[in-house]
Amino acid sequence: MVSPLNRKLLRDLARIKGQAAAIGLVIALGVLMLVMMTGLVNTLDQTRLAYYDRYRLADVFAPVTRTPERMLDRLAALPGVAAVEGRVSGGALIDIGARELPVRAQALSLPDLGRPRLNDVYLVDGRLPDLGRADEILLLDGFAKARGLKLNDRLIATMNGTKRSFRITGFAQSPEFLYSTAPGEMVPDDARFAVFWMRQAALAAAYDMQGAFNQAIMALTRGTNEQAVILAADQILAPYGASGAYGLDDLMSNRFVSEEIKGLQSTSTVIPPIFLGVAAFLLYIVINRMVQAEREQIGLLKAFGYSSWEVSFHYLKLVLVIAVLGAIVGSIGGIAAGNSLAVVYQQYYKFPFLVFSVDPRSFVTGFAVSILTASVGSLFVLRGVFRLTPAVAMRPPAPPDYSRAFDLAARLKRWLDQPSRMVLRRLTRYPGRMLGAVVGIGTGLALSVASLTLMAGFDTTLDLSFNVMNRGDMNVSFTTTQTDKALLELGRLPGVEHVEPSRAVPAVFRNGTYSYRGAIEGRPEFPILSRVIDANETPVSMRREGVILSKPLADILHLSAGDMLTAEIREGRRPVLSLPVIGVAETLMGAPAFMEIGVLSRAMNEPGQITGATLTLDEARLDNLIDDLKAMPMIAGIALKSDTRDALVEIMNTGPGSVRYVMLAVAAIITFGIVYNSARIAFAERQRDLASLRVMGFTKAEASFVLLGELAVVTLAALPLGVGLGYGLTYLTVKGFSTDIYQIPVTFSPHSFGMAVSAVLVAAGVSGWLVKRELDRVDLVAALKTRD
Template identity: 75%
Template sequence: MVSPLNRKLLRDLARIKGQAAAIGLVIALGVMMLVMMTGLVNTLDETRQAYYDRYRLADVFAPVTRAPNRMLARLAALPGVAAVEGRVSGSALIDIAKDELPIRARALSLPDTGTPRLNDIYLTAGRLPALGHADEIVLLEGFAKARDLTLNDNIAATMNGARRVFRITGLAQSPEFLYTVAPGEIVSDDARFAVFWMRRAALGAAYDMTGAFSEALIALSRGTNPQSVIQAADQILTSYGAAGAYDLTDLISNRFVTEEIRGLRSSSTAIPPIFLGVAAFLLYIVISRMVQAEREQIGLLKAFGYASSEVSLHYLKLVLLIAVAGAVAGSMAGIAAGSAMAVFYQNYFKFPFIVFSVDPRSFVVGFAVSILTASIGSLFVLKGVFALTPAVAMRPPAPPDYSRAYDLAGQMKRWLDQPSRMVLRRITRHPGRMIGAVIGIGTGLALSVSTLTIMAGFQTTIDLSFSAMDRSDMTLSFTTPQAPKALLELARLPGVLHVEPIRTAPAILRNGTYSYRGTVEGRPARPTLNRILSAKVEPITIRPEGLILAQSLATILHVKPGDTLTVEIRDGRRPLLRLPVIGTARTLIGAPAFMEIGALTRALKQPDQVSGAYLTIDTRQTKTLYARIKQMPAIAGVSLKSDARTALVTLMDTGPGAMRYVMLAVAAIITFGIVYNSARIAFAERTRDLASLRVMGFTRAETAFVLLGELAVVTLAAIPLGIGVGYGLSYLMAVGFSTDIYQIPVVFSPHSYGLAILAVLAASGLSGWLVKRELDQIDMISALKTRE
């Protein structure tokens, strides 16, 4: 049998169903984000580890120029080494179409028999190359799909200066290439970078590596410190042109997967609590006003023998029902959204398999936080229920004394009509309620402002990177550092307008315990085609006495101008440099370190040598220029700025950056929920007053104006608050979205703020219309009765 209090609970829920649904929706969205994001963290981490283990991805990579196979035994004898395999690795250029630039590629060897002990590949179609067939390859599936290549198609590639034609016998995925990016670049573009595998004998002959290897793959025993093995491997291979061994954390593919997991983990701990905090605030407003409106009922319940704890539990159950319903709906939505996003990440990161794995702790945390935040907001109200005695509760509250309040509405009598004065009088006489409503709507606006600001930040990243900073049309890289005459040859090519040199050197930058594996880029003192800009977007002149770091790199290394860095160059003679930091630069893509090109080449003891160039070109002569570039064996790679821009836009729109669209949708829904809830609360507590106005002769329009005028004033007052809070919240969201690939700036965009304000005004208009429909249908006789 249902108790009287439980029947009252059901009636109360039915009466405030609109407000309960709005609050439950906010809770559900917070829990959904928590379940989805923590589930994705769990899924990506477990899938990555399973993929690595199943296909035996190496723990340490040791590239060399050329080392004899006998050195593998010495590496295998190192303490903590479980397995070693040598392979041939080389760069190549693939020629797809006559009128298109050559595509950079990486060629890797497979054992002549069997499968690799380390860094195995997953065949998605076809078969491995047959032994003795030097013209057969297995192609990376992502590139094949991007270029519409299938089994048995032929492709032409230039390897070690010789042009060869290959037949595709298989398509494959690899744990080493979850995120495929060309050397020296940071944005993935499946159509602009290829990887293919050949049998060891065939590839060794192509690169003069018979009986030798150019990269050692090392697997470590559990608990082995990678750094000790890296140091020992570098000592063994130093006389064979070792470029510096590195562990799995510095593998470019693994780094970006790790960065995405970090961003999701950060977002899952920062964003859902914001939504749940908003829900707690809304619940506090609803329950406090409900208790105030039901003073006499509370007195009657206590007079009939119900204890204060029983009455308080009744209102607490109301809160808990809304919170639990929201948490259940959010958990189910989180599983559905997480499963969809898992498929998205599988395609983006090229996993051969993925299953969305929910973290059970997210359900516990989601329910616990939902119930806790909802309960905390209610406990302050329920204290008043305990304090009420039946006699006091059943006695009508003393009319509020407004004699000392400044009658602003009366002073405005000459300019305002009666309904307008009623709106103004209520606002001035109940400032606490108005402030609460302003904070609620302002919070919704802040969520929209911050999300739209991040959207504008993505566009700013693209515009600054490819307009203000990079003003070239094309970037060329050489197979090996070249003498200055190579620049003269480039300048004489048909269609080349300007040439600007660059010298890059792979390096490890260290500041105490902080380190970063990247590159030092040598640029002219006053670069014009690829400028270095300050935080104020002003060109920086590079002085020869030190380094200019990207601000993101300075943050990673915990340094500021005036500090000194240890720079381990991993190229040429591999000098160890101590260089001061002379400034920081605003770079929104990557985390580079810049140095004046002459000072860098002198430090490398390779004066005047360059490793690439930026070019501006005449687009009317591209066909002739492309043909000439294909004939230059010293060119290792070519990329167009337009292709890089397109790749970055694709990354931001369909890669991990697409999460911002989910955030925008969530923010829009929450904003509407908050505004609608505020309108419903105002309507619920003024139903009797509004019905009285109708009886007194006010028209429906005038009565609606009294109610909706208050909502309009509150909404307008919430706009400045929402803008200020949203701007601060934008910085938190920008940190979560920024990665090693790109950094998202917080920019003041009038367009974004205008859209957010329009969204709130639209939500207010729609909420007002929904409430007015109920007001027009109100039963005045029932509304004027005292509710028992």
């Protein structure tokens, strides 16, 4: 049997169903973001770990120049090494067709018999290459789909200076290439980078590696000190041109996935609490209004024997019902949204399966925080219920004393009509309520500003990366280090207008206990095509007295200008350089260090050496230039800036960057919910007053003006506050999306702020129209019978 208080609870919910739905929606969105983000984090992490485990991804990678296979026994004998395998790896260029840029590729060996013990592949279609068939390859599935290749198609690839023809026997995915980029590049593009596998005997013959390997991969037992194994492996392989072993954390593919997970974790700790805090504030206003309006009912309930605890719990139940229903809807929506986005991530990171995992703690946290935040705001109101005795509660409250209040409306009497003075008097007599409404709407605006500014930050990243920093049209990389003569050869090609050299040297940077595996990039003293900029977007010259760090690298190593950096070079003679930090530069992709190219070459004791070049082109002669470049055996890779830009745009729109669209949609909905709630609360508080105005002879338009004028002033007052809060919130949001691999600048975008402000104004207009429509339908007699 339903108790009287529970029947009253149902009637109250039906009466405020519009406000309850809007507040519940705010709570639901907060919980949705929490469940969705934590679900994505768990799904990505669990899928990644399961994929690594099932296909036995190695824990340590040790590249060398050429090592005899007998050295595998010494590596296997190291403490903590569970399995070791030597393989052959080499670069290649795939010829797509006439006047098409060649595609950079990586060739990897498969054991001559059976499947690999480590770094196994997932066979999507077809079969593995047969032993003894040197012309058969297994191709990375992402590249095959991007290029429309099918089984038994043939590919032409240049390997070790020799052009070869291969037949595709199968398509595969690999845990080693979740995020596939060409060496030295940061932007993935399935159509511009390929991986293919061959039997070891065939690949070893192509690269003169018979009886040898140039990469050792090792799996470690649980609890093994990874760094100890890396140091021991480097010592064993040092005589064979080791360039430095590294762990799974430094594998580029794994690093990208890990950084994406960190970004999602950061975002999940910033955005949902804001939504739930706004919901608590709105519930506080609603419950406060109900308690004030139902003083007589509270007195009657106490007079009939209900205790203060029972009456207070009745109103608390109203809050809890809204909070719990919102949390349930948010949890369901979070699962659905997380599942949908997880599929996007699966396609982007090329997982062959998906372990969708929602952390149960996110549901518990969502419900607990929803109930807690909703209850805290209400408890401040319910304290007054305990102080109300039946006799006091059944009398109308003493009218407020405004005799000492500053009456701004009276002073502006000459310039304002009566409805305008009523609006102004309401604002000045209830400053606390007005301030609360301003803060609520301002918070909604801040969420929209942060989301739109984040999107503008992506656009700024494109503009700075491809118009300010990289001003060339094409980047060329070489198979090995070349002399300055290579620049002359490139400069003579028809269609090449300007050539600028570069050199990339792999290195491990150290500052005490902080370290990072990256590269030093050598640039001319005054680079024109590949520029480095500071925080003010001013080009930085490559001064000769030290090294310039990118800001992400400086943050990782905790260094600033004037400090000393230790750089352990991982090629050539492998010198250890002690370099003064002479500046910090802004970068948007990666975390490199920069030096003047001549100083870097001399430090390597290899003067005049380069590894790549940036070109500007005459686009009318591009087709012939491509054919000329393909004929040069020293070329290892060619990338057009336009192709790289298109690939980055696709990532932003269809990959992990799509999360920002979800955030924008959520921000838009919550902004409308806050504005609509403010309008509804104002209407509920003034329904009797507005009905009185109608009876006294005011027209519908004049009565509506009194209500909507208040909403307009509050909304306009919230705009500057929301813009300020949004600018601060943008820093937190951008920090969550930025990693040491790619950074998003915080930019002041008038367009973004204007869009956010326009959205709030539209929401205020729609909310005002809805409330006005309800005001026009008010039963004047019933409204006048209501006691304040």
